Amino acid sequence: MTELTIDPILVLLDVSSTxxxxxxxxxxxxxxxxxxTPVAVIITRPGHGQDAAMAAGVQGAQRVLVAETPEVDSVLxxxxxxxxxxxxxxVNPSAVLISNSIEGRDVAGRFAVRTQNALAVDAVGxxxxxxxxxxxxxxxxxxxxxxxxxxxxTPVVTIREGGVEDRAAAANPIIESLEYVGTGRRAAxxxxxxxxxxxxxxxxxxxxxxxxxGGRGVGxxxxxxxxxxxxxxxxxAVGASRVAVDSGYVPHSYQVGQTGVSVSPQLYIALGISxxxxxxxxxxxxxxxxxxxxxxxxxxxxxxxFGVVGDLFTVVPQLVSALIATKD
Numbered sequence: 001m002t003e004l005t006i007d008p009i010l011v012l013l014d015v016s017s018t019x020x021x022x023x024x025x026x027x028x029x030x031x032x033x034x035x036x037t038p039v040a041v042i043i044t045r046p047g048h049g050q051d052a053a054m055a056a057g058v059q060g061a062q063r064v065l066v067a068e069t070p071e072v073d074s075v076l077x078x079x080x081x082x083x084x085x086x087x088x089x090x091v092n093p094s095a096v097l098i099s100n101s102i103e104g105r106d107v108a109g110r111f112a113v114r115t116q117n118a119l120a121v122d123a124v125g126x127x128x129x130x131x132x133x134x135x136x137x138x139x140x141x142x143x144x145x146x147x148x149x150x151x152x153x154t155p156v157v158t159i160r161e162g163g164v165e166d167r168a169a170a171a172n173p174i175i176e177s178l179e180y181v182g183t184g185r186r187a188a189x190x191x192x193x194x195x196x197x198x199x200x201x202x203x204x205x206x207x208x209x210x211x212x213x214g215g216r217g218v219g220x221x222x223x224x225x226x227x228x229x230x231x232x233x234x235x236x237a238v239g240a241s242r243v244a245v246d247s248g249y250v251p252h253s254y255q256v257g258q259t260g261v262s263v264s265p266q267l268y269i270a271l272g273i274s275x276x277x278x279x280x281x282x283x284x285x286x287x288x289x290x291x292x293x294x295x296x297x298x299x300x301x302x303x304x305x306f307g308v309v310g311d312l313f314t315v316v317p318q319l320v321s322a323l324i325a326t327k328d
Contacts, residue, residue, distance in 0.1 A: 007036035008063075010093035012043075012084055013056055014101060017193075019048030021055050023207045024099040024161050026168075029060040031159055032097055033168035035128040039091055040064045040173070043083040043180075045072045053175045060168020065090065067178035077103060078187030079180075081110045086178050088115060093154060095126070095133045100158035100262075101206070108158045118150035124163035124264065124285055133157075138285045161207040162264035163285060205237040205254065210267045211283070213239035213256055214249065217272020217293060217312060221249045226316050227271055233323045239263065239283075241273045257282035271312045275300030292316065 009032035014022035025040075032038035040061035042052045049066035056064050065087045071079035084107065088096065098108045100122050112119040125136035133155045135148045149155075205211065212234065214227035224244070231238045239256040240249060256263055258281040268286035273279060275291070275298055283289070284303055291304035292312045301307045308315055 007094045008039045008091050009033075009036040010039050010041060010084075010087060010091050010096045011061070012041045012080070012096070012098045012104070012107065013052070013061075014099055014104065015042055015044040015048065015052050017045075019044060019052055021052055021059070022099065022101070023204070024101065024104075024159070025056065026059045027162070027164040027166070028097050028099060028159055029056070029168045030166035031126050031164045032095075033060055034166050035126055035133060036094055037062050038168055039087075039093065041067075041084055041087040041178075043067045043069065043072070043080050046070060049177075050175070053173060057173035058170050060171055061173045062171050064173045064175045065178050066175060067180040069180045069182070071182055073193065074190055076188040076190060077106045077110060078185050079182055080107050081114060082183050082185075083178060083180055084111050085114060086180070088154075090178075095154060096156045097126070098156065098158050100160045104158055108156055112156045115154070115156075117153035117156050120148050120150070120155055120157045122160050122262070123157050124160050125166075126157060126159075138163075140281075143284075160262060160264055160285070162209070165287075202231060203235070203237045205239055205256070205261050205263065208237035208263065209265050210234050210236035211239050211256070211263055211265045211286070212236045212269045212271065213241065213254075213273060213283070214244055214271045215241035215273030215279075216243040216247070217274075218244060218249060219272075223313075224249045226313065230269065230271070230316055230320055230323075233320050234267075234269075236267070236269075237263075237265075241276070241279050270300050270304070271316060273300055274298050275302065 013025045029038045040056040046068045049068045053064040067083040098104045120135040123135045127134045212231040240254040245255045258278040262282045264285040266287045269290045289304045290306045291300040292308045296309045
């Protein structure tokens with residue numbers, strides 16, 4: 001077969017239990033297109049591969065390698081690593097891009113060890129120069145931007161969800177089958193699985209393009225409804241500071257920060273959040289940050305693009321009314 005790619009970039013795409021690509025697919029393929037030719041890898045249940053491959057083409061994959069295996073329902077991570085290694089050996093890529101999701105980090109570490117390649121984690125972008133691939137990171141709570149490059153082998157890079165703005169042009173992909181053969185390596189076994197029913201029509205916090213988050217200043221679980229109201233008007237995900245979570249305003253799954261979810265949305269609105277370094281570590285790479293806080297000395301104003309010093313219970317209802325008026 002004639003090689004159809006120049007400097008192929010291998011991209012592992014996450015697939016849901018029903019066969020849909022994860023929202024991270026578009027930015028992974030966009031990052032790959034920035035430095036080379038995107039070659040997607042899809043490992044999914046039998047019968048889901050073709051539709052997922054076509055969806056990958058819409059998002060920019062020039063070539064898609066598909067492995068279907070029932071092990072998706074029985075083991076954790078190991079089957080994905082097995083399939084990714086097969087794709088890696090076939091493509092011989094210049095880099096391997098993987099989502100920095102929980103499963104993605106697990107797979108990336110295992111894959112890097114098995115193939116004896118270097119691993120760069122939680123990247124917010126990639127570029128290349130005459131010497132090879134450059135990986136961009138935001139570190140120390142977003143206080144510094146740093147670059148890394150590997151000194152041996154093929155870089156294996158996990159990309160922070162929401163961290164890449166680049167998008168690849170749609171393509172008519174060449175779809176190839178990977179004859180999946182599991183290695184039988186030790187792996188955690190899935191005894192049973194039941195999808196959790198959706199509790200909200202709001203976007204998922206991880207990977208959301210807009211986030212409205214509340215902190216200590218919201219005051220109570222009941223008053224957190226104001227945060228949710230603004231989020232719903234904007235079509236945004238809802239987040240929270242650790243203090244808000246520890247105070248019982250919202251579940252831990254809402255927490256943004258060093259010990260919560262890291263987000264890089266286009267818009268981040270912080271309501272009653274002081275801006276402690278632990279919180280900033282999870283949201284400082286947002287493209288536009290808006291802070292509303294009655295304390296003019298709040299640390300959040302140091303990183304905010306727009307700030308309002310005022311009582312959020314006065315400011316936010318006015319903001320909601322104004323946004324609703326623009327839609328009418």
